[in-house]
Amino acid sequence: xxxxxxxxxxxxxxxxxxxxxxxxxxxxxxxxxxxxxxxxxxxxxxxxxxxxxxxxxxxxxxxxxxxxxxxxxxxxxxxxxxxxxxxxxxxxxxxxxxxxxxxxxxxxxxxxxxxxxxxxxxxxxxxxxxxxxxxxxxxxxxxxxxxxxxxxxxxxxxxxxxxxxxxxxxxxxxxxxxxxxxxxxxxxxxxxxxxxxxxxxxx
Numbered sequence: 001x002x003x004x005x006x007x008x009x010x011x012x013x014x015x016x017x018x019x020x021x022x023x024x025x026x027x028x029x030x031x032x033x034x035x036x037x038x039x040x041x042x043x044x045x046x047x048x049x050x051x052x053x054x055x056x057x058x059x060x061x062x063x064x065x066x067x068x069x070x071x072x073x074x075x076x077x078x079x080x081x082x083x084x085x086x087x088x089x090x091x092x093x094x095x096x097x098x099x100x101x102x103x104x105x106x107x108x109x110x111x112x113x114x115x116x117x118x119x120x121x122x123x124x125x126x127x128x129x130x131x132x133x134x135x136x137x138x139x140x141x142x143x144x145x146x147x148x149x150x151x152x153x154x155x156x157x158x159x160x161x162x163x164x165x166x167x168x169x170x171x172x173x174x175x176x177x178x179x180x181x182x183x184x185x186x187x188x189x190x191x192x193x194x195x196x197x198x199x200x201x202x203x
Contacts (some may be wrong), residue, residue, distance in 0.1 A: 001101065006171060007168075012162075014100070020043070025038070026074075026076040027055060031071055037057050039055045040056075042055070042119070052106070052157055054154070054155070054156050056153060057155075058151060059152065063174075067108050069108060071106075072106070072107060073106060074104070076103050081097065082098055084180060088179050089172070089176045098167055098168050098198075099165075100167075102161075104162050105159070107160060109158060110155055113146075117145065120154075123140075124136060124137050162179055164199070180195075
């Protein structure tokens, strides 16, 4: 990911937020050819000094059939994003897009049986806990879950490089910057979220 200095962030709390709120991300590999799979990802911080991404994909997926321990992959997370109209400037210029993104390059470690079971338990708990009648892994019975696990390929991605991008009109003069915020606040949820982020970097 190309990141001009103006848009580069080293805020790991921002990284955590983007991953937490946009965890359906792309797993990209190029072992035999370029492959990409959308999958649910979680940031594992059990050891804060050695964080990693965990996810799983279908064993029937050709990507799963090519990945092995030590292979390099890319996890791509797109956070809040929105269109920025050039009509919001006080001068002629081009339109653009504001957004937040995280890319993590890392090495693959294939999960063993127990790691995959724990991963699925945590992932299910994350999303089921808000349901009216949550169905947790423990409620399904271990025999059923382990049968379903046969079709899942669990992997851990140990980071080698982390890139955090926050493109929020930092290159605009104050009048244009403020007007962009005003316009975004009158739009959809994603746009309003970008407006809030712009207010934070302005402080």
